[in-house]
Amino acid sequence: MATSLDTPRAQAAASTTGVQRLSRPLGETGKYLVLALFSAFFMIPLVWMVSTSLKNAEELPLYPPIWIPDPIRWDNYVTAFVEGSLGGYLWNTVVVTVPSVIGAVLSNALIAYGFARVQWPGRDYVFAVVLATMILPDFVTFIPLYLIFRDLNWLNTYYPLILPIFLGSPFFIFLLRQFLMALPAELTDAAHVDGASELLIFLRIVIPLATPALAVVALFQFIGSWNDYFGPLIYLSDVDKYTISLGIANMESAYGFSNFAWIMAATCMSILPIILLFFFAQRTFIEGIALTGLKG
Amino acid sequence: MTAAASSFRFSSSRDRRRLATGLLFISPWILGFIVFRVYPFLASLYYSFTFYPVLRSPRWLGWDNYVNLFDDPRFLISLWNSTYYALGAVPLGTLFGILLAMLLNMRVRGLSAFRTIFFLPSITPIVAAAIVWLWMFNPRSGVVNYLLSFVGINGPAWLGDPQWAKAALILMSIWSVGNAVVIYLAALQDVPRELLEASSLDGANAMQKIWNITLPMISPVILFNVIVGLIAAFQFFTQVHVMTDGRGSPADSTLMMSIYLYQSAFEFFKMGYASAQAWILFLIIVIFTMILFRVSGRLVYYGGR
Numbered sequence: 106m107a108t109s110l111d112t113p114r115a116q117a118a119a120s121t122t123g124v125q126r127l128s129r130p131l132g133e134t135g136k137y138l139v140l141a142l143f144s145a146f147f148m149i150p151l152v153w154m155v156s157t158s159l160k161n162a163e164e165l166p167l168y169p170p171i172w173i174p175d176p177i178r179w180d181n182y183v184t185a186f187v188e189g190s191l192g193g194y195l196w197n198t199v200v201v202t203v204p205s206v207i208g209a210v211l212s213n214a215l216i217a218y219g220f221a222r223v224q225w226p227g228r229d230y231v232f233a234v235v236l237a238t239m240i241l242p243d244f245v246t247f248i249p250l251y252l253i254f255r256d257l258n259w260l261n262t263y264y265p266l267i268l269p270i271f272l273g274s275p276f277f278i279f280l281l282r283q284f285l286m287a288l289p290a291e292l293t294d295a296a297h298v299d300g301a302s303e304l305l306i307f308l309r310i311v312i313p314l315a316t317p318a319l320a321v322v323a324l325f326q327f328i329g330s331w332n333d334y335f336g337p338l339i340y341l342s343d344v345d346k347y348t349i350s351l352g353i354a355n356m357e358s359a360y361g362f363s364n365f366a367w368i369m370a371a372t373c374m375s376i377l378p379i380i381l382l383f384f385f386a387q388r389t390f391i392e393g394i395a396l397t398g399l400k401g
Numbered sequence: 402m403t404a405a406a407s408s409f410r411f412s413s414s415r416d417r418r419r420l421a422t423g424l425l426f427i428s429p430w431i432l433g434f435i436v437f438r439v440y441p442f443l444a445s446l447y448y449s450f451t452f453y454p455v456l457r458s459p460r461w462l463g464w465d466n467y468v469n470l471f472d473d474p475r476f477l478i479s480l481w482n483s484t485y486y487a488l489g490a491v492p493l494g495t496l497f498g499i500l501l502a503m504l505l506n507m508r509v510r511g512l513s514a515f516r517t518i519f520f521l522p523s524i525t526p527i528v529a530a531a532i533v534w535l536w537m538f539n540p541r542s543g544v545v546n547y548l549l550s551f552v553g554i555n556g557p558a559w560l561g562d563p564q565w566a567k568a569a570l571i572l573m574s575i576w577s578v579g580n581a582v583v584i585y586l587a588a589l590q591d592v593p594r595e596l597l598e599a600s601s602l603d604g605a606n607a608m609q610k611i612w613n614i615t616l617p618m619i620s621p622v623i624l625f626n627v628i629v630g631l632i633a634a635f636q637f638f639t640q641v642h643v644m645t646d647g648r649g650s651p652a653d654s655t656l657m658m659s660i661y662l663y664q665s666a667f668e669f670f671k672m673g674y675a676s677a678q679a680w681i682l683f684l685i686i687v688i689f690t691m692i693l694f695r696v697s698g699r700l701v702y703y704g705g706r
Contacts, residue, residue: 143501147576151521151545154533156409160697168542183496212429219426225419235430238438240628240690241635244659245679246441248448248672252455253441272433303422332526335637339667350703351527354643357532362686372529379524389514394580395587 154188158369183373202330208271209326217281284318321393417458452672466677479661487634490574519579531643563654588622617702
């Protein structure tokens with residue numbers, strides 16, 4: 106039922122013409138038809154991925170394609186670990202992702218607090234600079250950065266992927282600042298009068314209240330680090346240091362067609378942590394994404 | 402007089418203390434800004450005017466890299482490819498993003514199920530998505546052409562055909578529109594119901610309500626998404642790198658600016674030339690962003706803010 110029909114006056118208005126009365130149920134069906142079509146479009150690749158991950162090598166090239174493999178080859182998942190060294194890639198990704206998440210939460214919380222709840226001269230001009238850096242493409246800065254890390258002898262280590270995150274990111278600063286500015290001043294006024302230091306107020310009062318926003322930052326950073334391809338691509342050269350994205354791309358180009366089933370199994374495994382996280386923290390996700398669009 | 406002077410001095414020393422506190426809190430950002438933003442920004446500008454084979458030190462060239470770029474057919478192709486992709490993917494993504502959000506906003510049964518289905522592709526790792534789509538676009542046994550055969554279409558070779566490769570990438574980009582759907586949906590839920598109800602009483606039809614109320618009310622969010630989308634589209638890299646083994650094949654038809662830039666830097670080790678490419682990419686992004694802000698001045702409604 107459309108909203109306008111809920112009020113009696115609108116109902117009266119709608120019933121005045123027969124055309125409108127007829128077009129309502131048609132519109133309803135059409136709505137669900139379009140939604141169903143798009144749902145199919147969004148789901149088919151994921152269903153196809155799972156289905157392919159359970160196939161026999163002989164079933165791969167068949168046309169028309171088979172959706173339900175027979176027999177179901179669960180052992181493709183074992184092969185992904187044994188042949189594809191999936192376990193190593195997953196572990197490397199954890200090694201990069203966990204400190205990155207910690208770094209993003211710590212640094213951006215501190216920085217955002219400095220922009221949101223400490224009054225200092227020139228603050229809003231500096232914040233404008235933070236926002237302006239958002240349109241600076243990574244492709245402009247990556248060559249000098251690569252050369253810096255080369256000179257530090259940090260190529261083929263995880264430092265270039267982790268350390269910059271400890272220095273904040275404009276997007277997260279913006280997100281957290283919005284949240285912190287919305288907290289009422291009275292919350293911290295009393296502590297200020299009592300002479301508490303800003304650091305104490307930050308740790309004891311503001312951080313606990315900002316947990317939902319910090320969860321959004323943690324989630325986004327987790328996904329960002331877990332899915333990152335470009336960073337590992339330019340900084341890592343030993344295959345046994347590869348993270349999952351790079352590792353899967355490497356399996357795809359190294360093994361190719363006839364091994365596609367277990368490569369798809371590895372691909373499914375790479376998505377699994379993200380999907381699980383999504384279902385456990387769906388609200389945080391949706392609210393976080395919605396928050397990102399509220400910039401006017 | 403003395404009281405005013407002392408209170409002034411007091412507030413200035415307080416200001417200084419607050420300045421110190423503020424700067425201390427944002428000090429990680431200041432460090433990152435200098436080391437990871439300002440320095441690389443200026444250094445890449447400098448490199449773009451040099452001959453810099455990575456193992457030797459840079460040698461000043463003047464404008465040569467830029468002049469050579471516009472004589473380089475592969476660069477011009479990459480410029481065309483990136484523009485083609487951006488002007489295809491961003492408007493389509495915006496259109497479908499808004500359309501789907503509007504449908505979900507119409508009191509749909511199973512809203513959260515639909516939202517989850519729409520959203521899952523946008524958190525799927527890009528590499529995983531690229532590998533699946535590569536497989537689905539396979540002209541002989543792929544799912545895409547199989548599904549098209551049901552409506553009587555004999556599908557093209559997609560990523561194997563220079564005419565269709567970019568279309569395949571744009572089609573794939575629509576798959577991850579769910580992120581934008583969630584943002585638009587949140588914006589739509591903030592449109593005041595009274596406005597819509599009042600206009601139905603005045604006899605406005607659905608199209609008039611969308612055009613005169615809903616779209617203006619969410620226009621700041623549309624602008625934000627279009628800008629973010631455009632910046633991302635011009636840096637489109639991972640999918641192409643994975644699906645074409647970093648080549649931008651077939652026949653350079655998917656050679657994006659980012660891909661060619663990467664090749665210049667890490668396959669041909671021409672850091673100066675690559676930096677010049679990066680700067681042209683940057684200027685294009687700045688120009689498009691400025692145009693969007695200029696045009697949007699007339700189109701975007703900020704609710705009297």
